[in-house]
Amino acid sequence: MYYDPVEAMDRVALEQLQAERLRETIDIARRSPFYAERLKGFDPDEIRTPADVVKLPFTTKDDLRSQYPHGLLARPLDDFVRLHASSGTTGTPVAIFYTQKDLDTWADLMARSMYCCGCRRSDVLQNTSGYGLFTGGLGIHYGSERLGMLTIPAGAGNTRRQIKMILDHQVTVLHIIPSFALYFAQKVREAGYAPEDMPWRIALIGAEPHTEQARAKIEELMHIKAYNSYGLSEMNGPGVAFECVHQQGMHLWEDAYIAEIINPETGEHVAEGEIGELVMTTLRREGMPIIRYRTRDLTRFIPGQCECGRTHRRIDRITGRADDMMILKGVNIYPMQIEQCLMAMPEVGQNYLIELIREGVSDQMRVKVEIKDEFFVEDMRALQGLQKRIAKNLCSEILVTPRVELCQSESIPKADGKAVRVVDLRGKE
Secondary structure: OOOOHHHHOOHHHHHHHHHHHHHHHHHHHOOOHHHHHHOOOOOHHHOOOHHHHHHOOOEOHHHHHHOOOOOOOOOOHHHEEEEEEOOOOOOOOOEEEEEHHHHHHHHHHHHHHHHHOOOOOOOEEEEOOOOOOOHHHHHHHHHHHHHOOEEEOOOOOOHHHHHHHHHHOOOOEEEOOHHHHHHHHHHHHHOOOOHHHOOOOEEEEOOOOOOHHHHHHHHHHHOOEEEEEEEEHHHOEEEEEEEOOOOOOEEEOOOOEEEEEEOOOOOOEOOOOOOEEEEEEEOOOOOOOOOOEEEEEEEOEEOOOOOOOOOOOEEOOOOEEOOOOEEEOOEEEOHHHHHHHHHOOOOEEEEEEEEEEEEOOEEEEEEEEEEOHHHOOOOHHHHHHHHHHHHHHHHHHHOOOOEEEEEEOOOOOOOOOOOOOEEEOOOOO
8 A cells, every 4th residue: 555664654653754864954954065054053852853853944045055065975975876956047046956765756656656655666758857957857757666666757848749658658657747748738639639538547747836626627638636746956856755645745754854833923833723934954964954944935835644645734726926016006915816817717728927017116917818619709808808707707816907918829938947926027128
């Protein structure tokens, strides 16, 4: 039933393991220049339970950037075999280093994640993620091989080739980002295939925030079960948390991480079940441990235990980021609110773009929305009616009336990799 017995470990024993590994992590971390200074004078014996992690200081992305390239390394550079880095094109990047043991741990966690949502050794996985500095491609790849699946490193793009490989090799598991999954489903139909006749049965989705409505649309259009996942480069990459077959939240692997959820403003823990910022501490990384990392991702702990029997706590899907909040006319707005509203409308296609613009001294929001071909008719009154209905629905959700532009299918440019959902054009038009 489980890939690793630790998945169903007694909670008391699991928390004892976490406390022991946290003490070890502190000892290792203090071998790095950054934590040698940050943790000076701290006695690891003060850690008696995982809750004692609050005695340690936060680590932020600015800290990671300030220590670039080697300030967080707890071992000699010769001991490392892999480097991944953030995908940003400007400013100082965030570099994450791995020893061979770190990579083996990551592969094990990823294999565990795939197993819990139904992947088995007999499956064939096609990885449509990009390979390179981005952790998603190689993380999924090595986890799939660790589980024993035949693994096809297809990479991103080229839908015609992707479809051919899926059919030729009877692919049963796809790793695919949500925005590409919606696009890909349309391309399969255009190629003359019915999604229900494709060999696939499982889609591993993640890398970009998405709503439950977007997942439902993927499952409907592709006739597939889509499982949500969570990961970030600072914590290895994918495989931090994963849904099981019950799709009732993502199991966060607590033998490898301590997770906290805090109020982003005060830094204090929020109540059980309340949304806040996820804070993560590594427990099984020997080369570059990171303590109390403020991810800026917003989620909540899901109360209770999953019916699958796994004892590790579950987190809900990421609802947004503490730092991607838009403030318009004094209202706090998250892009995920807009996606949730749009994806619930049958006329809306696979892509949309939020543009922040300035008219005179006033900031405005423009939402470009792709409309399915069957609804993009020549009847101007029908289109205007749809345009007004979308604007009204959005206003009900975000309390601001945006300007809505209806676009033909596939007319909004698609970015390589993660979808670009918000563009700030204020002062640029």
